[in-house]
Amino acid sequence: MKATAAxxxxxxxxxxxxxxxxxxxxxxxxxxGASYLIGQLTAGQDVKIIKDLGLGATSMFGLFIAVFxxxxxxxxxxxxxxxYSLLAKPIHRxxxxxxxxxxxxxxxxxxxxxxxxxxxxxxAYMAWGVSPxxxxxxxxxxxxxxxxxxxxxxxxxxxxxxxxxxxFSTFSTPILSAALTFGVYVVGHFTADLRRFQDVxxxxxxxxxxxxxxxxxxxxxxxxxxxxxxxxQHVPIGYVGVATAYGLVYIALLLVASxxxxxxxxxx
Amino acid sequence: xxxAAIATSELTKDYAVGFWRKRRYRALDALSLDVQTGEVFGFxxxxxxxxxxxxKLLMRLVLPTSGGAEILGRPLGDLDVKRxxxxxxxxxxFYDYLTAEELLAYFxxxxxxxxxxSGERAKRLLDEVGIGAERRLQLRKFSKGMLQRVGIAQxxxxxxxxxxxxxxMSGLDPLGRRDVxxxxxxxxxxxxxxxxxxxxxxxAETLCSRVAILAKGRLVTTGRLTDMLAFRxxxxxxxxxxxxxxxxxxxxxxxxxxxxxxEGRYSLELPLDPPPEQLLGAxxxxxxxxxxxxxxxxxxxxxxxxxxTAPSVAAARRGLDA
Numbered sequence: 001m002k003a004t005a006a007x008x009x010x011x012x013x014x015x016x017x018x019x020x021x022x023x024x025x026x027x028x029x030x031x032x033g034a035s036y037l038i039g040q041l042t043a044g045q046d047v048k049i050i051k052d053l054g055l056g057a058t059s060m061f062g063l064f065i066a067v068f069x070x071x072x073x074x075x076x077x078x079x080x081x082x083x084y085s086l087l088a089k090p091i092h093r094x095x096x097x098x099x100x101x102x103x104x105x106x107x108x109x110x111x112x113x114x115x116x117x118x119x120x121x122x123x124a125y126m127a128w129g130v131s132p133x134x135x136x137x138x139x140x141x142x143x144x145x146x147x148x149x150x151x152x153x154x155x156x157x158x159x160x161x162x163x164x165x166x167x168f169s170t171f172s173t174p175i176l177s178a179a180l181t182f183g184v185y186v187v188g189h190f191t192a193d194l195r196r197f198q199d200v201x202x203x204x205x206x207x208x209x210x211x212x213x214x215x216x217x218x219x220x221x222x223x224x225x226x227x228x229x230x231x232x233q234h235v236p237i238g239y240v241g242v243a244t245a246y247g248l249v250y251i252a253l254l255l256v257a258s259x260x261x262x263x264x265x266x267x268x
Numbered sequence: 269x270x271x272a273a274i275a276t277s278e279l280t281k282d283y284a285v286g287f288w289r290k291r292r293y294r295a296l297d298a299l300s301l302d303v304q305t306g307e308v309f310g311f312x313x314x315x316x317x318x319x320x321x322x323x324k325l326l327m328r329l330v331l332p333t334s335g336g337a338e339i340l341g342r343p344l345g346d347l348d349v350k351r352x353x354x355x356x357x358x359x360x361x362f363y364d365y366l367t368a369e370e371l372l373a374y375f376x377x378x379x380x381x382x383x384x385x386s387g388e389r390a391k392r393l394l395d396e397v398g399i400g401a402e403r404r405l406q407l408r409k410f411s412k413g414m415l416q417r418v419g420i421a422q423x424x425x426x427x428x429x430x431x432x433x434x435x436x437m438s439g440l441d442p443l444g445r446r447d448v449x450x451x452x453x454x455x456x457x458x459x460x461x462x463x464x465x466x467x468x469x470x471x472a473e474t475l476c477s478r479v480a481i482l483a484k485g486r487l488v489t490t491g492r493l494t495d496m497l498a499f500r501x502x503x504x505x506x507x508x509x510x511x512x513x514x515x516x517x518x519x520x521x522x523x524x525x526x527x528x529x530x531e532g533r534y535s536l537e538l539p540l541d542p543p544p545e546q547l548l549g550a551x552x553x554x555x556x557x558x559x560x561x562x563x564x565x566x567x568x569x570x571x572x573x574x575x576x577t578a579p580s581v582a583a584a585r586r587g588l589d590a
Contacts, residue, residue, distance in 0.1 A: 006377040010363070017365040084357035085422060088327050089378040090350040266330040268283065 003091045004099040011073070011103020012110075020069065020107065023061050024114050030057055031122045047126055047142045048230055054119035055150050055226040061115070062108055062158040063185065069107070070165025071177040073100040074262065083267055094259035101166055101255060108158050116151045140232030149240060150229040156247040157223035161185055163254040164218070170261045187213070188220030218250050273430050273461040274303035274326065278335035281321050295321040297485040298335060303463050303478075305429075308456050310472035311465040313482035314576060319465040320358050322482070323434050327355050340430060351379060354423035358434040358465075360415060364408035368394055368418050371407060372425055379426045393421040398447055412439035420448065424455075431455060433464035437471055449475060473568040483576040496571055501563035504544055506536045511556035518550075537564065 015021065034053050038046045074097070077083040086096065120143060127135070127142035140146065164184050168177035187194070194217075197210035222243045225235045279299040284290040296318040303309045313319050324330045326337060328345040342349045362371050372390030373383070381389065394403045397417040402410070410418065416439045423431055436452070437445050452462050452475055466472055472479050473493065480490035489496070503524065508516075510532050520526045525537040538547065544561055551558060 002380055003378045006374060010366075010374055014363065014365055081357065081359070081361045082363060084324075084327070084329055085355070085360060085362065085375070085419070086378075087329060088350065088353070088355035088357075089375060090347045090380075091378055092347070264331070266283075267324070268330060 003089070004095045004102065007091075007096060007099025008102035008106060011100055012106045015069065015104070015107040020065060021111065021114075023065065024111065024118070027057055027061055027115055028118050031118060035122050035126055047123060047138055050122060050126060051119075051144075051147065051230045052226065054115075054122070055147070055154070055230070058112060058115045058119070058151060059154050059157075059226070062112060062154060063161060065108060065111060066104070066158045066162040067165050067178055067181045067185075069104055070162040071169045071174045071181065073104060073166055073169060074258075075169045075174050075177070078267060087267070093263040097166070097170070097259045097262050098255060101162065101258075104162050104166075105159055108155065108162065112151055112155050112158075116148065119147065138232075139230070144229070144232070146229045146232070146235065149235050150226050153223040153225055153240065153243060156244050157220055160218055160220070160223075160247050160251055160254075163251045163258075167254045167258045167261075170258045170265070184217060185220065188218045189224070190221070191217055191219045192221060219246070223247065272302040272338075273305045273307075274301065274309075274337070274339055274463055276301045276322075276326075276335065276337040279322065279325055279332055279337050280334045281318075281325055281330060282333040294485055296325065299482075299487055301480055301487065301490060303461060305461050306456070306459055307477045308452060308462045308475050309464070310476035310479035311463065311482065312467065312469065312472055312479050312572060313465075314467060316484070317482040317576075318485040319482055320434055321485075323355075323432055323465060326432060351426060352429045354426065354428035354431040356419045356423040356431070356433040356436055359412075359438060360419035360422075362407050362415065362418060362422075364406060367404050367406055368399060368410070368421075369403040371418065372422055375422050376425050389425055390421075393424055394418075396424075397421045397451070398444075413441055413444050416440055417444065417447075420451065428460060430461045430463065433462065435466060436464050437466060437468050445471070469568045469572055479568075481572060481575050488575045488578070493568065496568075501540065501565050502570075503540055503564040504538045504547070505560075505562045505564050506538055506544075506547060507533065507559040507561075508536070508551055508556045509533045509559050511551070512554065515551070515554035515556055518554075519547075533559065 031050065031054055035046070035050050038049050077086065077096075077100075083096075087093065123142040130142075135141070161181065161184075165177060165181040168180045172180070191214050194210045194214040197214075198207035201207055201210075228235055276299050279296060279301075280294070281296040282292045282294050285293045299318075299322055311319050311322070321330065325332055326339060326344065337344055339346075339349050340352055366374065369387070369390045372393060373386040376386035376389050377383070391400065391403065394400045397420050399414055399417050399421075402414065407415065407418065416436070420433070420436060423433065433452075436448055440448060449471065452464070455462055462475075464475075476493060478490065478492050479496075481488045506519075507529070511534060516526065516534050516536075519536055519538070523536040523538050525535075527535045529535055548558060548561070
């Protein structure tokens with residue numbers, strides 16, 4: 001456990017030293033700039049737009065970190081041969097997989113926490129001095145705690161995407177891993193369509209293939225409650241719990257598969 | 269198997285090569301070897317002989333096709349063994365965003381040492397390998413030789429009973445090589461077993477009690493250096509003074525090499541036969557006097573070339589290449 005934690009901390013340190021967290025600066029500039037512009041252009045909708053933009057940017061920035069660092073977690077170690085010294089230490093190979101994954105999840109958690117704080121700060125600034133009449137026109141209060149539910153589910157989704165990237169990187173090249181992970185991300189948001197594919201195609205084989213994909217690929221659409229939260233709709237706690245449990249089970253399966261493949265690899 | 273530090277039995281590794289039509293390439297062929305506790309053992313061979321493959325098999329970085337091995341009496345990959353083992357890979361690369369001290373402390377944490385103990389071990393070892401002053405520099409600023417020293421330090425972070433070093437002298441300048449040689453002898457004096465691969469034969473000659481020679485994936489020979497090289501004088505080096513040109517001329521016909529050192533002084537390299545007693549008699553009768561007479565012994569280099577170019581090895585090479 002100590003060794004796994006040490007590996008995770010080292011991944012986090014690498015992210016910090018490789019300036020991955022600089023994306024937070026870009027995020028802050030985007031939010032502040034957008035809030036200023038929207039404040040000039042719209043009336044009454046500005047808070048909603050900033051929430052939309054903030055949550056969307058949180059998801060996108062996180063996605064790029066999850067994919068581009070996730071695919072390199074293991075492959076970079078192999079490519080640069082640093083894995084030789086590491087695996088000579090008293091650790092199991094699965095500990096390396098789990099530790100690497102944990103380190104990137106830690107990076108994502110810090111990233112998302114700072115982004116959520118920045119979003120609340122910008123919203124607090126926008127809500128400051130607004131008349132009660134104007135506030136009543138909003139679907140939800142500016143500092144709606146429901147935003148945290150959306151951020152929490154974005155976090156689970158990003159954890160899952162990281163696990164997908166890690167899984168592909170245990171047996172394929174970084175470029176192919178990135179392409180496959182983005183593919184899973186895109187298709188994962190349309191799995192409901194895969195389920196209904198038989199209604200729009202005549203081919204039974206194609207329908208079966210679509211249904212198989214529906215069962216195998218992660219359903220990422222269920223983690224997307226951004227629109228509900230922005231419009232002030234309540235997201236039931238039961239829904240959040242089931243979606244989170246689904247995500248965690250999927251992640252566990254991917255990590256087991258990654259560790260299984262990784263433990264049988266030759267490092268020539 | 270015995271309680272040797274390392275014992276391999278018919279250890280074999282095949283790689284699949286080729287893109288579409290995979291074919292088998294045997295990198296290591298039935299290696300059976302024992303390394304005894306407390307010895308410095310040299311694993312020698314030309315490039316591509318299979319040394320690194322054998323070492324990676326021992327470290328379980330690659331999995332054997334067949335055969336087996338034990339380290340410190342336990343199977344490969346056993347975590348208890350890894351706790352008692354140090355490994356330096358060939359041309360090591362480490363995380364360049366870390367300082368040397370951070371890297372060693374990180375590796376020490378993987379052995380379960382506390383943060384303060386890890387830091388102390390890191391500092392002590394970096395001092396021992398001669399880069400204590402640079403311990404807070406990021407590794408991206410290190411030269412190849414400095415990285416090699418860091419690699420050696422990380423292999424010793426757990427005070428191992430056995431160290432496996434893959435080309436430990438690689439990338440080092442003469443001073444560095446001398447330091448590493450001294451370090452290996454210090455490790456031996458502490459009771460640590462050292463198993464190292466090299467193609468620098470002079471290092472093996474000065475450090476090893478036993479060596480194994482590998483060529484094209486096969487073990488060619490193994491044994492004590494003293495057994496391999498003793499009594500294998502292949503001639504005599506004779507230095508004489510006050511010799512006439514005629515006398516030297518009579519020797520020069522039999523000599524493999526004649527070098528005029530100075531006025532009346534010559535160095536001659538002569539075959540084993542006739543014996544030195546006869547040479548001395550002929551010399552003194554001719555008015556010359558002897559400055560020195562030394563046997564020309566076979567070096568490890570000579571022995572190595574003889575072994576790796578032997579017809580059986582060449583035949584094996586042809587067979588594997590086919």
